[in-house]
Amino acid sequence: MAITKVWIEEGCIVCNACEAECPDVFHVTEDSCHIKGDSRQDGRESENRDEKAELKAALQASLEDSIIAAAAGCPVEVIKYDQVANVAAPAPEPAATIAAHSTAIAPDVDIENAVDAALGTSGTTVSVSAAAAAAVAAATVAAEPPALAPTVTAASESTVSVPVPVLVPMVPAATTSAPPVAAASQAPVETVKPRVTKVWIEEGCIVCNACEADSPEVFHVTETTCMIKPGVRLDGQETENRLEKNGLKPADGERLIESIIAAAKGCPVDVIKFEVLGEATPASLPVVEAKPHAEGIAAGPYVFDYKTAPNRQVAMPKTVPLPSFHTYQEEQEAAAAADEAKWTKSLADFETAKTKAAAEGKEAPKAPVKPVPKKNDTDMEFPVPGEAKDPDLLHLVELLDGKVSQAFEQAGELTLQVHPDGLQEALMFCKGDAALRYEMLADQTATHFPAAEGFAFSVVYHLTSISRRKRLRIRVLVKEGQALDSAVQIYPSANWM
Amino acid sequence: MFKTEEMEINLGPQHPSTHGVLRVKLHLDGETVTRCVPMIGYLHRGVEKICEDKTFFQGQVWTDRTDYVAAISNNLGWVEGVEKLFGITTPRRAHYIRTMLTELNRITSHLLWLGTHALDIGAMTVFLYAFREREEVLSIFEAFCGARLTTTAFRIGGLREDIPPGFEKQVRAFQARFLDCIEEYETLLTENRIWKKRTIGVAPLNAEDAIALGVTGPVLRAAGSSYDIRKAFPYAAYAEMDFDVPTQTAGDTYARYLVRLAEMRQSHRIVNQCLDGLPEGPVMAKLPKVLKSEVNEVYHAIEAPKGELGYYFIGEKGSQSPYRMHIRAPSFINLQALPKMTEGRLLADVIAAIGTLDVVLGEVDR
Structure with a gap:
């Protein structure tokens, strides 16, 4: 699909909304809205109502959405506007859309997997918009139709992902219409070195200079935006290359691939987009180090080892x-046993002392007295735990x-102590049972119990x-790290607690 | 014709009607609130954590500073919680004096609420009247313990000292005129057409939602439930007191106003009973010099002016301070109902809703 013509009917209220959406095409003047000359084949700037001049071919598909x-x-x-099905270069839109959505779910990129997955379908044109697993799946699905020209940009502006190249295995007839898949798969893909064919800057550059630091030969950051330098471009212009998408010189594209990818990844607002031609082996692409939180998600819940934390300050x-x-009963029994042992020992001591004194003819020692509790x-009388006698507790047990x-x-x-997997059931009974009605x-x-073995926290309701x-x-x-089922469904007040 | 969009604005954190540093994120469709998100934590001091390093005697000082307009209620919750943890029996006279002071404190808290809430809604005069009486009660506190707001009024096991000479006379003088003062507030507001228009049907909350959201205190009683911890789980000397639990059924701002005014009358009644029936005897239990805990876990809740104020303690064997202390703050839990009360209603009603919930941010954030 593509848009061939766009024009403004009478009645424009000069609200600037269209220019905000699509500044490449619309220009709102003081009394109406014009279609920009830059975007039109006839080069004039007008409302285009009567003449209905066509848009430039390069823009017809790329600006369709906006x-x-x-x-x-x-x-x-x-x-x-006039919208037609574009027979010349239909863009694999579904892949772009699906992939763009999926990037929001998994923003951390695993380049290797993406490339592997993409290469698994060698012989067809694959557009990979981000390297999340879901995105790769989407891209693979989209790759089923015959090879198409790689016109899809890496990701829409809203995505947060690091842009990943659009991978195009070297296919001789890739830009013409529909070569058979079989023919494409016979192409000698292994002889081609990967290179960046195009690089451009989307809107939203924050002039941070990061790209120029990564790849000074390609990027030049001005006061307002970032330019692609003329030295590496085929047309020798210095622009953002957003509309024209002029190609890079093949030698430079091959030589600078790593620095361009690094710059694109380093871009804080992800506006650097590019296309790669050829079979990019995983080794030729820099491996993105997984971020710590991504690791944590993969490895399960975050666990902090209190006992070995090197710089903790708190005792x-x-x-x-x-x-x-x-525990109370055990302690009491142990204490009683210790008392008993002490008493037996003092009795035995007394007996030996008595026989010894009788043998030596001395006076007999005093008999020991059983100590009375203080x-x-x-x-103040400390409350001690006792057996459950309350009907509610017995009922719940x-x-x-x-x-x-x-x-x-x-x-x-x-107090009723339940196993973690019985918590929701317990709460439901407490609330719903006619005899309980809590x-x-x-x-x-x-409460945290760092010294405990086998558990770390007690949670009380x-x-x-x-x-x-x-x-x-x-x-x-x-x-530690174990999650409990939420009680909010049963008791909404748990939300803030 | 024109583009419309939902607007997101912040109410607070520095706004006079949020009664402290409360920030409320509001999504507005014109003047209608579509979404309301209370953002809290600006006044967090970590009181619960601090108290783990304080002895049971020192920790009480921190409770003055949670709900700072009802410090005596907080003191009572703390000392009774600790007494429950240790199994201390407090003399009856101490219970009576505690009950009396706590009820006077309820009056000051409700007076502060009345004055500021009326001021938020637009009635200036009530503020001056309410603060006049509040000042008088605060001087009663000053006579008893030397402090007006951060009282630390009680001690674990009873009171530090018996009531001072002339104290009873001072309280009776206040009691003699306070009922007339309530009449005055009522003349200004109860049948005032503007007041009724601004409060009837505003920020409603029914009893079912209130219980589901854990809302307690006057807000719950104005919705029809008669849950009052003084009656449900009597503590201090409340079991011996004769008083009613005022309720309303409308569950709106006006009903809460009526409930709180009626509560002040009941507090007045309880204070009189405490004075009349004050038993003779000691005010302090016999305790060891140093309180060393055993392993125990208690949750003690009292009916603070704002609702259920609970203290949760875990005692550690041989320790002089709690292993864990947690405050179930009524303002905090009640604030949870703010979205329910305001969403789909007007922006101006948010101010009324915050006022009628009677939140104190020192207690919300702790």
């Missing part, structure tokens, strides 16, 4: 004060069948039953 956008955005709908806690009935004369690690009561508060999630928070005047704490222990 002209359509301008026409759609025209508030008074006076922009009209880490050494204990794990996680209230638990089991009397608590304060108004029954409902969750095996997903509860422990349930206990301490200081009048009910309507409100009052609070949710987490404090539920309130307004109708039954009860509170319940649900606790989950999670490992």
Whole structure:
């Protein structure tokens, strides 16, 4: 598809919208909108209403999108155009579109994969717009029709990706219409060295000089934009090369390929676009180092090793004060056993001392006295964890069948500790069960236990039953990097907590 | 004919009607709010983390500075939370005095809300009246503990000292005239046509949404739910007090206004009961010199002027400071309902909605 003619009907309100969309074609004057002379075959600048002069052939396909956008955005709908199916050089638009969308998903580029994938379809013309896996898939699909002229730009302005070359395996008849795939695949692709055929600057250059630093022979950054230098161009002009897309001298294109790709990757606003001809081997293209966050996504959740962090300043806690009935019972038993052992030992000591004293004829030692617990004369009695007796806890233990690690009561508060995979179920029961009816999630928070083995965080949910005047704490222990199911679907208040 | 587009504007962070440094990102279609995103965190000081390095006695000082217009409520939440953690039994007289001061604090908080909220909406006079009475209560606090705002009024286990001489007289003098003062505010506002036009039907929130979003306090009670922690889970001396929980059903700004005014009357009632029934006895429990914790985990919530104020503590064996402290701040959770209350409504109502939620940014950000 391409647009051959564009003109302005009567009624323009001089709103400048079209010029913003497509400045290459439209020029809004004080009383109307004109089609620019630069873009027209007759070179005149007018509304083009009566003469209907054609657009320059080079622009017909490339500016199609922006002209359509301008026409759609025209508030008074006076922009009209003739759109025809372009038989001479149909651009593989679908690939461009799909790929441009997919780049937004995976902005980090793996050049090697892209090139490999593209070369896998050697013999057809492949347009690769970005190297994300999805994009490659899209490009491969688009490559099924016969070879076409490579007119697709690397990526639309909105994409955030590093532009990746449009790869065109060297096919003799590539620019003519539809060579058979079989013939193309016989072409001696291995003899061709890759080279950059064209390079141009899209709109939006921020004049940062990065490209000139990477490739001073090709780029020249002026005060307002970046130019392609005349020395490397076939036509010897110095422009942005955006409209004309003049070619690079083959020798320069081959020699400077790496620096041009480096400049395009280094461009912070991704406006440097280029086309590559020939079979680019992975080795000839610089390998992009994966960014750290991309690595993190691939490798799973981000995990910070607190214990070996070299420059941490904070003293880490050494204990794990996680209230638990089991632990309390074990501690109590251990303490009782220690007391008992101490008592037995003192009795045995007394016996030996007594026999020794009797043998030596001395006075018998005093019998040991069992120590009484220290009397608590304060108004403080520390609440200890106790067995779960509350009907709510018992009910939940029954409902969750095996997903509860422990349930206990301490200081009048009910605690139910569940396995991470049983959390949502537990919350759903608490809210939905007719006997429980915990309507409100009052609070949710987490505690870090760096010294703990087997888990790193405890996450607690404090539920309130307004109708039954009860509170319940649900606790989950999670490992470092482990994610819990969100509670927002069940309790929307969890959103901010 | 002309292009129209949605506009994104910022309300705040430096805006008098956001009651602190709150920034609200608003998407506007003309004057209608299509999207409202509260942006918080400008006043974050890390109080919860700081308190992990403070002893249980020192940490209370930080609670003065979360909701700084209701410091005594925060103090009460902290000391009762710690008492629950340690299992401390506090003398009954201390409970009575705490209850009295907390209710007086509720009055100051509601008065500040009334004055500033009315000022936001356009009624100037009420502000002057409300601050006149608030000043009087603040001097009562000053008589009790020496500070007007950052009180640190209580101690773990009771009170540092009993009420000073002349204190009861001062409170009774205030009590004698305060009901008339509420009458004055009501004369200015309750039947005022402009006030009713600006508040009735503005920023509504029904009880179902409020409970789903965790909204508590007067905002929830104005929507019809009678959830009040003083009644549901009595603490301090509230179990012995006779008071009502005022509710409304409309769930709009006007209903919240009526609920808060009625709450001030109930607070007045509770203060009178505390004064009349003040038991004799000590005000401080017998405690060891140094409080060393055992392993325990508590969540203690009280009914602060803004809603459910919860303190979550984890105690570590042998430690003098909490292993973890977390504040369930009512302003923070209530602010979550702001988009629900304002989206699809007018820009001017956002101001009314922020005022009627009664948020204090020191507590939102902590």
